[in-house]
Amino acid sequence: MSCKLADTLYDVSALDWEIRDFHGVYTPQGSKYNSFLILDEKITIIDSVKEQYGKEAISKIKEITKGKEVDYLVSLHTEPDHAGSIMEYFKEFKNMKLVCLEKNYEFIKNFLPDLDESKVLVLKSGESLSIGEKTLNFKSLPMTHWPDTTSVYVPEKGWLFTSDFFGSLISLSKPFYDQIGIDIYPFIRDYFAFLMRPFESLTKKALEYYKSLNPTMIFPAHGPFYRRPEDIKYIFDATEKLIEDPTENKVVIVYTTMWHTTERMAKLISEGAGCSDCEVKVYDLREDPVSVIMGEIMTCKAFAIGSPTVYNGVFPNILPLLRLMRLLRLKGKKAVIFGSYGWSGGAVKEIEEAIKPLGVEVIEKIETRFALKQEEVKRCFEAGKMLAEL
Numbered sequence: 001m002s003c004k005l006a007d008t009l010y011d012v013s014a015l016d017w018e019i020r021d022f023h024g025v026y027t028p029q030g031s032k033y034n035s036f037l038i039l040d041e042k043i044t045i046i047d048s049v050k051e052q053y054g055k056e057a058i059s060k061i062k063e064i065t066k067g068k069e070v071d072y073l074v075s076l077h078t079e080p081d082h083a084g085s086i087m088e089y090f091k092e093f094k095n096m097k098l099v100c101l102e103k104n105y106e107f108i109k110n111f112l113p114d115l116d117e118s119k120v121l122v123l124k125s126g127e128s129l130s131i132g133e134k135t136l137n138f139k140s141l142p143m144t145h146w147p148d149t150t151s152v153y154v155p156e157k158g159w160l161f162t163s164d165f166f167g168s169l170i171s172l173s174k175p176f177y178d179q180i181g182i183d184i185y186p187f188i189r190d191y192f193a194f195l196m197r198p199f200e201s202l203t204k205k206a207l208e209y210y211k212s213l214n215p216t217m218i219f220p221a222h223g224p225f226y227r228r229p230e231d232i233k234y235i236f237d238a239t240e241k242l243i244e245d246p247t248e249n250k251v252v253i254v255y256t257t258m259w260h261t262t263e264r265m266a267k268l269i270s271e272g273a274g275c276s277d278c279e280v281k282v283y284d285l286r287e288d289p290v291s292v293i294m295g296e297i298m299t300c301k302a303f304a305i306g307s308p309t310v311y312n313g314v315f316p317n318i319l320p321l322l323r324l325m326r327l328l329r330l331k332g333k334k335a336v337i338f339g340s341y342g343w344s345g346g347a348v349k350e351i352e353e354a355i356k357p358l359g360v361e362v363i364e365k366i367e368t369r370f371a372l373k374q375e376e377v378k379r380c381f382e383a384g385k386m387l388a389e390l
């Protein structure tokens with residue numbers, strides 16, 4: 001079954017309650033692959049869904065179309081969560097044409113080598129397609145996630161389809177943001193940190209373009225839709241903050257540990273930071289998902305990062321974070337590096353070599369041998385206080 005979202009517009013999305021890792025992004029509440037059906041002279045679908053949900057989405061579509069042929073399937077982006085069931089849709093809707101922009105088609109040809117090219121209508125960015133009373137205005141907005149990311153705007157209705165931009169990975173039965181009653185920001189933040197934060201100028205331009213359209217409803221490819229003016233303002237403002245300056249009055253402490261000495265240092269730093277009013281978050285890399293830690297580091301004012309030494313370098317489970325932190329545009333943030341060792345140090349140096357080129361200012365380094373000495377206990381506590389007071 002599916003919800004009517006507006007006159008002639010239906011939600012034919014797929015809810016994925018099971019997924020917990022969406023290509024590296026932690027999804028504690030699953031994900032939703034948004035797909036839309038527009039009834040007009042030409043019956044049009046916007047995006048398919050992940051392959052395993054194709055049949056389910058098709059049955060939703062057929063319930064609404066009541067046997068009428070589907071004319072167009074618009075593809076906004078060629079990753080399997082949106083393009084994965086295109087061939088299944090072609091089996092069901094024999095006269096359907098796939099509609100996409102040139103860049104998208106370059107990817108689709110490789111993703112679906114068996115697709116008959118006579119079934120594809122390729123448009124240029126800026127071109128429009130009339131589907132009857134409504135028009136679909138296509139625009140390429142590269143790197144508002146992927147090089148092929150496309151938006152469609154329906155000017156007669158003010159409907160804006162933005163692919164993954166404005167998306168959040170969460171599976172919700174209620175379609176609209178004003179119905180869900182939860183704080184969606186951490187979901188928007190973590191998705192943005194992982195996929196869009198590196199592309200400052202392109203995301204900024206896209207946001208300006210979307211604002212200039214003054215849409216009445218926004219439909220991203222994941223998560224809830226936005227329809228009230230205050231909700232549209234909310235998603236615009238949240239995205240602007242994530243592009244420009246997402247800093248909050250927050251200190252993040254992230255660590256990994258072998259024999260709990262580095263963990264003890266993390267606790268002392270957190271206790272020092274806890275003496276002030278700022279928020280303090282602590283993450284253990286043995287347990288906590290890297291995508292959440294990325295979102296937290298992107299939005300903190302300062303952070304502490306620690307690892308014990310193994311073979312003159314960091315403990316291996318910190319390496320994905322050190323690599324992914326390059327995406328976050330951390331220039332100007334301040335950090336404390338800490339760690340412990342037995343026969344030789346090296347972890348603190350390796351972390352410093354990873355984060356200094358990102359423009360992070362290292363304000364304190366603490367490396368202890370075997371057990372913490374009284375002086376080091378004090379230094380950890382004071383380092384936490386210093387971070388919180390910045």
Ligand code: FEO
Nearest residue numbers: 079081145164221
């Ligand atoms: Fe790149 Fe939602 O896909």
